[in-house]
Amino acid sequence: MATVTIDRELCTGCGLCASVCPEAFEMADDNIAVVKGESCEGQDIKEVSSQCPVEAIKVA
Numbered sequence: 574m575a576t577v578t579i580d581r582e583l584c585t586g587c588g589l590c591a592s593v594c595p596e597a598f599e600m601a602d603d604n605i606a607v608v609k610g611e612s613c614e615g616q617d618i619k620e621v622s623s624q625c626p627v628e629a630i631k632v633a
């Protein structure tokens with residue numbers, strides 16, 4: 574299973590990851606993304622992560 578992390582220093586709070594894959598990402602109260610799961614329904618989480626405009630999401 575993938576290990577997903579978000580660099581909260583880099584995240585700009587654009588909301589894209591939580592919008593594209595709400596199974597794995599959500600926006601915290603401070604409007605910075607947090608990881609809530611390790612996979613996305615019907616899509617590759619690595620592909621979703623690669624869409625982050627500031628490359629804040631790492632999938633190992």
Ligand code: SF4
Nearest residue numbers: 584585587588590625
């Ligand atoms: S896509 Fe990247 S910058 Fe946008 S909310 Fe997610 S982690 Fe933050």
